[in-house]
Amino acid sequence: MRYELYYWPGIQGRGEFVRLALEEAGADYTDVARGRRGMAAMRRLMDGTGTAQIPFAPPFLKAGRQVIGQTANILLFLGARHRLAPRAEAGRLWTHQLQLTIADAVAEAHDVHHPIASSLYYADQKREARRRADDFRRNRAPKYLGYFESVLAANAARGGWLVGGRLTYADLSLFQLVAGLRYALPRAMARLERKVPRVVAVHDRVAARPRIAAYLASGRRLPFGEDGIFRHYPELDG
Amino acid sequence: MRYELYYWPGIQGRGEFVRLALEEAGADYTDVARGRRGMAAMRRLMDGTGTAQIPFAPPFLKAGRQVIGQTANILLFLGARHRLAPRAEAGRLWTHQLQLTIADAVAEAHDVHHPIASSLYYADQKREARRRADDFRRNRAPKYLGYFESVLAANAARGGWLVGGRLTYADLSLFQLVAGLRYALPRAMARLERKVPRVVAVHDRVAARPRIAAYLASGRRLPFGEDGIFRHYPELDG
Numbered sequence: 001m002r003y004e005l006y007y008w009p010g011i012q013g014r015g016e017f018v019r020l021a022l023e024e025a026g027a028d029y030t031d032v033a034r035g036r037r038g039m040a041a042m043r044r045l046m047d048g049t050g051t052a053q054i055p056f057a058p059p060f061l062k063a064g065r066q067v068i069g070q071t072a073n074i075l076l077f078l079g080a081r082h083r084l085a086p087r088a089e090a091g092r093l094w095t096h097q098l099q100l101t102i103a104d105a106v107a108e109a110h111d112v113h114h115p116i117a118s119s120l121y122y123a124d125q126k127r128e129a130r131r132r133a134d135d136f137r138r139n140r141a142p143k144y145l146g147y148f149e150s151v152l153a154a155n156a157a158r159g160g161w162l163v164g165g166r167l168t169y170a171d172l173s174l175f176q177l178v179a180g181l182r183y184a185l186p187r188a189m190a191r192l193e194r195k196v197p198r199v200v201a202v203h204d205r206v207a208a209r210p211r212i213a214a215y216l217a218s219g220r221r222l223p224f225g226e227d228g229i230f231r232h233y234p235e236l237d238g
Numbered sequence: 239m240r241y242e243l244y245y246w247p248g249i250q251g252r253g254e255f256v257r258l259a260l261e262e263a264g265a266d267y268t269d270v271a272r273g274r275r276g277m278a279a280m281r282r283l284m285d286g287t288g289t290a291q292i293p294f295a296p297p298f299l300k301a302g303r304q305v306i307g308q309t310a311n312i313l314l315f316l317g318a319r320h321r322l323a324p325r326a327e328a329g330r331l332w333t334h335q336l337q338l339t340i341a342d343a344v345a346e347a348h349d350v351h352h353p354i355a356s357s358l359y360y361a362d363q364k365r366e367a368r369r370r371a372d373d374f375r376r377n378r379a380p381k382y383l384g385y386f387e388s389v390l391a392a393n394a395a396r397g398g399w400l401v402g403g404r405l406t407y408a409d410l411s412l413f414q415l416v417a418g419l420r421y422a423l424p425r426a427m428a429r430l431e432r433k434v435p436r437v438v439a440v441h442d443r444v445a446a447r448p449r450i451a452a453y454l455a456s457g458r459r460l461p462f463g464e465d466g467i468f469r470h471y472p473e474l475d476g
Binding site: 048052072076119132135147 | 286290291292293294304306307308310311314315327328331332334335338339342345349353354355357358363366369370373377382385388389392393394
């Protein structure tokens, strides 16, 4: 089956977490909104035309007639289908729990540059962004990455992955979180990474997976940039 | 099996979404941190003592030896066990998708009074809170509640619930979102509710469920208050 991924064209954004899973799985998919008339198709689904399962926001995935929204939910679906999560319920839930925590970190990384409103420009909330960035660098980013470091240290399988002895979609997402934070806050991350070597190792091992390496080198991987979730404003980097 | 719910004592918070599911299911549970030595037990699990599946933050649920964190993930687990979600995968994912969207709305409702940092007092971010509250009242709350109104209108089962013809945990959570917003922003909600009659009807029908009504009238239901997620600061209500 050919999946249809719907996400804003031109940015990695939350769509990237889904792309990484599709790429690692070697799944057949179209990134619909990047193609001709793709945006119109995306808007129709968001308006509830052709589906009663209206997505609140992109990304969403069309799998046959099913329309699945919310990044973590899409990964829950793909994880079960493409062996990117354990088969047993306990492992499946644990993987999902980690994904939801990554999603929380991603939302906070976004709010660093948009603490007041997504509908306003960064320039209209620069002062507030500086305050929020201070807290994010000092408290929140260390807390999140330190948490994943603890999870990796506590994994009895000792394979270097978050869940058991195999790669899951949570590892792919942790790669993207690290990559995004490196782009957004290079100075803060240079300091922080020394304290989370296991997290950095997950990043590096994901980047070296043959399918992921091929993807990252391809035109399908969009660059980070100042319209995405992770943004590099030097004044927010301490 | 007796579940153990771990959540900060004294507030509804995110724990309330789990309590509502447990109460509607008639499940046997202990609200651990409200009891003697409960906080110490909660901290031990958060430090990774006795579990490799370390929770990032409360709430988390202990079910036998399994420790399950992240509110939406706990509901995914309980939904399957207590018929609070459809059995078929598509319906299960759709219910979860709605829950994740409610979780996003809840996180934004929190950030209305804490736009800069959870680690700071409200008094230290009042000016920023006022700006964020403006956007939340004008744009975000109408967008979220309008979305759930559309979902209810598009549900072919016409039973007045979000998913198919039966109550799911997403309905319980929508009840809590409406109750919380009513408490926090009574003036804004009085205006907004006129436009989302189906959402208000879900709130009312959930409140009238025998087990939920008994719970709401009991001492187990904590009051809303100025330490929770939904806070009533009149200056933020427009």
